[in-house]
Amino acid sequence: EIVLTQSPATLSLSPGERATLSCRASQSVNNYLVWYQQKPGQAPRLLIYDASNRATGIPARFSGSGSGTDFTLTISSLEPEDFAVYYCQQRSSWPPITFGQGTRLEIK
Amino acid sequence: QVLLQESGPGLVKPSETLSLTCTVSGDSINWSSYHWGWIRQPPGKGLDWIGSVYYSGSTYYNPSLKSRDTISVDTSKRQFSLKLSSVTAADTAVYYCVREFPARGVFDFWSQGTLVTVSS
Numbered sequence: 001e002i003v004l005t006q007s008p009a010t011l012s013l014s015p016g017e018r019a020t021l022s023c024r025a026s027q028s029v030n031n032y033l034v035w036y037q038q039k040p041g042q043a044p045r046l047l048i049y050d051a052s053n054r055a056t057g058i059p060a061r062f063s064g065s066g067s068g069t070d071f072t073l074t075i076s077s078l079e080p081e082d083f084a085v086y087y088c089q090q091r092s093s094w095p096p097i098t099f100g101q102g103t104r105l106e107i108k
Numbered sequence: 109q110v111l112l113q114e115s116g117p118g119l120v121k122p123s124e125t126l127s128l129t130c131t132v133s134g135d136s137i138n139w140s141s142y143h144w145g146w147i148r149q150p151p152g153k154g155l156d157w158i159g160s161v162y163y164s165g166s167t168y169y170n171p172s173l174k175s176r177d178t179i180s181v182d183t184s185k186r187q188f189s190l191k192l193s194s195v196t197a198a199d200t201a202v203y204y205c206v207r208e209f210p211a212r213g214v215f216d217f218w219s220q221g222t223l224v225t226v227s228s
Contacts, residue, residue: 044215056216
């Protein structure tokens with residue numbers, strides 16, 4: 001089973017700042033890495049798939065990069081609605097599909 | 109717009125079977141083109157993939173559930189279902205049904221989620 005480790009656990013930033021979230025895999029997942037955003041009381045929302053492809057309707061301020069074992073989700077300029085929990089997920093070697101433990105992005 | 113709505117009891121007794129059904133709607137949905145799945149989230153914790161079913165009926169499960177789960181699809185009703193047997197308190201979670209698109213293992217549409225509590 002591939003283990004995904006996200007860092008930091010919590011990131012405190014202000015609106016307008018740049019956010020950089022990391023996801024590291026225990027073995028190579030090629031580029032089969034997915035990012036989701038989850039707000040309190042809501043279902044997760046697909047942001048990025050296959051490391052760098054934005055899902056339909058996702059603003060351009062969200063971007064993904066990386067390959068192999070190290071991946072990054074970048075939010076170029078934080079909007080108030082971006083403060084949420086972010087999860088990475090691998091679809092390279094499964095079953096099982098696995099998720100990271102999440103990064104909480106909070107307002108500073 | 110694709111809508112997924114799960115239905116089923118919110119309370120299940122220990123050792124019994126949890127049963128949930130997800131109904132898919134949407135004017136332009138082409139059922140046979142998609143794959144479907146279940147994901148759960150224990151209160152205050154992260155996401156766990158339970159399994160997936162393809163329109164062909166092929167299924168894939170998370171080995172951690174030790175074969176307690178069964179996922180099936182009823183294309184005529186645009187529904188797919190989850191059964192999880194021998195539940196314990198550790199199975200208490202919000203359960204989501206999801207669509208896999210544009211590739212296997214990419215979950216683009218999610219239901220709102222339903223809390224299932226395992227308790228006597």
